[in-house]
Amino acid sequence: MEEKRVYDITMDHMMRPRNYGKLENPDAQGIGKNPQNGEMVIIYLEIEEGKISDIAFQAKACMTTVIAGSIFTETIKGATIDESVELAQIMLDKLDKMPPEEAACSEMVAEAFLAALEHYKAKSEDRDALVPTHMISRACATDIETKETDR
């Protein structure tokens, strides 16, 4: 029953990814990238009174990454910065228990988010601070998937 519930949730995010796209005037942006195959996630943030008031993401990556981005962004929208960092950390701590391809996708999302927060802090000192890119440590796709997404 639990497996079916998880599958239904996953399917729902595949059919209707939440928060996919760009924000017009984000307060910060961050990139999570897989150096092995060029896959990447970009996260856009709007922050008001210490809370994630809006968030969007783009993925040049496989469907599993889109699902991870959709679930993650939906969960942290409205959370405080501290709460969202905690959630990203929980996600990163669980990577070892995931299948390798899922772990890399989730890591890319979490690292893109942490990079965006880094950008937010840097912009408080320098408005023109560059958008940081965090490289992930896990290998993701099979050879076939790598060729497909490495444009």
Add this chain to the structure above:
Amino acid sequence: MTKRLFTTVHEAWLKLLFSSFAVQDREWGETLYDFSEILYRHMRFVETMYVKKNIEYSYERPSIGLEFMTEGEAAMYCEEAIERLRLQLSDNGDPLAKRMLSDLHYMRESLRREFNRNTKITAFNKAMKLGDTKLDQSSLQALVLFLFEESYKEYELIVIYGYAQTKVQDKRLAEIFQIMIDESKFHLKSFAMMMSKMGILAVPRMITREIYEFESLEKFLVDGIEEEKGAKEQCRMLAEAVDDESLQAFFDFINNQEDYHITLMREALERVQEKSGD
């Protein structure tokens, strides 16, 4: 004509296209498909005009949800998309605007006659069944993932080749891109019809500027050839994974079509390399 027009006609194209896959009545579905093709051509007409006039435009767009439960509601959903487009056009004597307004008027009238259709839409019910075809859980999961990945890829290729076509001067290159667009449209239709039968139909996510605005046509083609090889391998693996003869035949058929795509893309690559003196 405004810059917003390009996004609105892009959305209208996709709304009618995916509605055409969703409806049960296949004869009407084909009419909707033809309407969506008219809207696609509108989009390309507008794009050509913008390129000529050096007006900036974007293939980026909001997410599109297919929000209807019956065929009558699907007709209303499509009519609303067309009405939004019509409101952005004015009959100012411009031949393209006149042509578009005439097409939109005809399609709206046709759609309004279908508002009373009662047939329920099953394309989003997540039934995960493909007619009488029996698939074990792992084959089913592999097929679902493949359909989502590939429907996105085919849409992505339609966008990228369309964008590239308006930028190149070489006639043969433009012709090759048109063939690839037509082929991708057929693949998208095949995959989306399968998704509709399985109750998992969805409009693919948007293609971002960073993806469709490639820096080097040569690199794009080199990578594209590798992608085609990857797609062939995906089809071959899926044909092996699914324990069903008709599905196996379908994926072999798609796989064999990719061979010609590779030939065309190699020809395009040679032309680009010749011109750059490599």
